[in-house]
Structures are given as C-alpha cells and as structure tokens.
Amino acid sequence: MRTVLIIILIAVISLGGCNMQNRFLYFPSAEWPTERMLEYEKMKLWAAVTDDYQGLVSAGDAPAPNGTIVLFHxxxxxxxxxxxxxxxxxxxxFRVILAEYPKYGGRPGKVGEKHFVADGRKTIRLAHEQYGDPLYLAGESLGCGVAAAIAGQTSVPVAGIILITPWDTLASVAKSLFPFLPVKLVLTDKYDSIENLKSFQHHIAVIGAERxxxxxVNHAINLYNALPEGRKRLWIIKGAGHNDWPMFTDVSLFKEIIDFVKIDVHQ
Structure with a gap:
C-alpha cells in the first residue's frame, strides 16, 4: 500500500510539476507602468511598440562612456x-537598461526559463544594435539565472557579468527548501548557472548577502567556487539580507565591482 501511495504521489507531482514550480518561482504583474508612474520614477519605456516594451531606462540622457549594463531583476x-x-x-x-520579463510589468507572453531567456536574448541584441560595445549583463536573484543562461546562449559579445544574491542551480535551491520532494520531477526549469557560465571568457562578479x-549565501559561494579560475571575484555584504542589501552598501562597492568586470575592456 505504501509503495502504491508513493507511486501516486510521484505521478501527481510529475503531472503538476510545472504549475507547482511556477507558483513558487514566479510572481508576475499585469500592471503596465503608466506615464505618471514613469514620471515619478524618472524612467521611460525602452524598445517600446504599441502593446509591448523590453525594459525601462532613465528618462535623462546622461553620457555613458563606459558602455551599457542590462540588468535582469x-x-x-x-x-x-x-x-x-x-x-x-x-x-x-554606464547606461542602464532595466530589462522586463514576459508577463511582468503588463507585458504579454509566458513565464518560464525558456521564455525569459529568449526574451532576454532579444533585449541584449537590441541593446547591442542600438548602443554597441561594451555591453555587460547584471542579475539579481532569479535574474542571475536568466543572465547566466543568456550569456551561455547569445552571440552578442558580453564584456562582463555581475551577479547579485545568485544561486548556483535552481535544483540546489529546491533541494534545500523541499528535501522530501523529488525535485527533478517538480522542476521544469533548470537555471543552472554553473553549467551556463563554465565557458564564459570574461570577468564575473559574484555578490552574496551574508544573512x-x-x-x-552558500549558494553564491558554491557558484563562485564552481566558476573557472582567474576571472572571478566574490563579495559578501556583511549583515545584509536578500532584499535589504542595498542598505548595507554605498557607491564604493559598485565602483569596486565595475572596476573588476571592465578589466578586459581596458586592457
């Protein structure tokens, strides 16, 4: 009887894996940024068409002599x-493009690694066509997995990568949260940043939050340790949590990170 129940449980998890994963992993928003919202935040839509856009940029036109950073939240x-x-x-x-995902910020489309990465590849292609080199990728949390996957699949030259509060692999995170579940059956997305970055040839900055x-933070450390030697650096923000880390930093940290990732461009 116990064996039968286990088989039934596994079957249910397998059939409902995508929905189960998506409920825990994605929190899309149907709210399109209005003119008033954009004006308040001093931003504007970037690469916008009638019913879609690829991201947001500053409403100002500050010079960007050091290139473009595309950030995935x-x-x-x-x-x-x-x-x-x-x-x-x-x-x-730097010029900063805050990339938006399908199904977030009122955008059409679907959630999921396949859709986010395909859309992200389009975003950086458009950014490179419009602004040229150098182009950098940055990610925050889930966005680190997106940025890493894009870097592993794109033909657009990426000069460096910044990963803030990343994981090593989604499976590793799922196992730590749900040790009793067969996570390979539950997960339909991989976001394997270790695999996706193993051949990246430029500098990678990994930033973890101590608390x-x-x-x-062990996920950030595991990722850092798995990256190829020589072109990586790890920062741990003391006392910081997942969402409050900006309160524990100042411009000096951003400068350290930037000085590191842009080394190749200035050699």
Missing amino acids: GNGGTALDRGFYLKPFTNLG DEILP
Whole structure:
C-alpha cells in the first residue's frame, strides 16, 4: 500500500510539476507602468511598440562612456521597482537598461526559463544594435539565472557579468527548501548557472548577502567556487539580507565591482 501511495504521489507531482514550480518561482504583474508612474520614477519605456516594451531606462540622457549594463531583476516586483540601480551605475559612466520579463510589468507572453531567456536574448541584441560595445549583463536573484543562461546562449559579445544574491542551480535551491520532494520531477526549469557560465571568457562578479534568508549565501559561494579560475571575484555584504542589501552598501562597492568586470575592456 505504501509503495502504491508513493507511486501516486510521484505521478501527481510529475503531472503538476510545472504549475507547482511556477507558483513558487514566479510572481508576475499585469500592471503596465503608466506615464505618471514613469514620471515619478524618472524612467521611460525602452524598445517600446504599441502593446509591448523590453525594459525601462532613465528618462535623462546622461553620457555613458563606459558602455551599457542590462540588468535582469528578481522574481518579485517589476523593473519599475529597480530604480535604485540607476544612480550608482549612471554615476560610474554606464547606461542602464532595466530589462522586463514576459508577463511582468503588463507585458504579454509566458513565464518560464525558456521564455525569459529568449526574451532576454532579444533585449541584449537590441541593446547591442542600438548602443554597441561594451555591453555587460547584471542579475539579481532569479535574474542571475536568466543572465547566466543568456550569456551561455547569445552571440552578442558580453564584456562582463555581475551577479547579485545568485544561486548556483535552481535544483540546489529546491533541494534545500523541499528535501522530501523529488525535485527533478517538480522542476521544469533548470537555471543552472554553473553549467551556463563554465565557458564564459570574461570577468564575473559574484555578490552574496551574508544573512540572506531567501537564498542562503552558500549558494553564491558554491557558484563562485564552481566558476573557472582567474576571472572571478566574490563579495559578501556583511549583515545584509536578500532584499535589504542595498542598505548595507554605498557607491564604493559598485565602483569596486565595475572596476573588476571592465578589466578586459581596458586592457
């Protein structure tokens, strides 16, 4: 009887795996950023057409002598909530594109690794066509998995990568959260940043939060340790949690990170 129940449980998990994963992993938003919202945040739509857009940028036209950073945010909130990235990176001479995901921020489409990565590849292709080199990728939480997957699949030259509160693999996170479940049956997405970055040839900055209560910092450390030697550096933000880490930093950290990832461009 016990064996039968286990078989039934596995079958149910297998059939409902996608829905189960998506309920835990994605929190899309149907709210399109209005003109008033954009004006308040001093942003504007980027690569917009009638019923879609690829991301948000600063409403100002500050010079960007050091290139473009395309940033992929975490699974909660939208690109509109990530305005705090604009000032430090802009002050360091970068143009910042806050990429938006399908089904987030009122965009059409579907959630999932396949859809996010395909859309992200389009975003960086458009950014490269419009602004040229150098182009950098940055990720936050889930966005680290997206950025890593894009870097492993795109033909667009990526000059460096910044990963903030990342995981090593989605399976590793799932196993730590749900040790009693057969996670390979539950997960339909992989987001295997170790595999996706194993052949990346430029500098990778990994930033973990010491007291990360959502993605424990060991995932960031595991990712860092698995990356190829020589072109990586790890920062651990002391006392910081998953969402409050900006309160524990200042512009000096951003400058350290930028100085590291842009080394190849200035050699």
